[in-house]
Amino acid sequence: MKITFYILALAVMTSCGNTSKTAKDPIAQSTPTEAAPVLTEAASTAPTLAKAPRAQQSNMIVGQFQKEDLQEEPYSSWFNSSYESYSPSKEAMETIKKNISDYEIVAFMGTWCPDSRREVPHFFKILDQANYDLSKLKIIGVDRSKTTPDNLQEGHSIKRVPTFIFYKNGKEVNRYVEYAKESLAEDIAAIVSGREYKNSYAE
Helix, strand or coil: CHHHHHHHHHHHHHCCCCCCCCCCCCCCCCCCCCCCCCCCCCCCCCCCCCCCCEEECCCCEEEEECHHHHCCCCCHHHHHHHHHHCCCCHHHHHHHHHHHHHCEEEEEECCCCHHHHHHHHHHHHHHHHCCCCHHHEEEEECCCCCCCCCCCCCCCCCCCCCEEEEEECCEEEEEEECCCCCCHHHHHHHHHCCCCCCCCCCC
């Protein structure tokens, strides 16, 4: 009985999902809000990509940051090796290269989260191989409550990380949540090519 309780407690502690008792649909789409300090438009439109302040809390990046931050200690210990060893599907990459430049992306992750540590290095490898303009990417670190001091998560309905939100012509098209249906590259290829895609938590 004690072993079962220990395993359950460990699973809750390491989860990258929402631990709030009042959490609703984990993949609810963004809804407009007036509380978000960084957004200049409704949450259904792509936010501005201005640099926002970030903080480090117990080796945790919270707030907006850049790829280069993950290439430094203590994050480089998991980021660099995973980035270098990953080889996305050539077929998926062909589709991504043709289409991804039409999109702006807002990515939420937790440097404390195993799912984020797995997916985010691969995500950057895909973007780099696709020659994606990283100035069109806004990446935000959240704490275990999926929040930041500046409430950058407001209006995005972030329940699990990583969450990669794809915007086209100012509107959210789709999102990738936590883990792949096929593979990260194939899922992104489906999103940017306009094929029907539902993330791993969509009903």
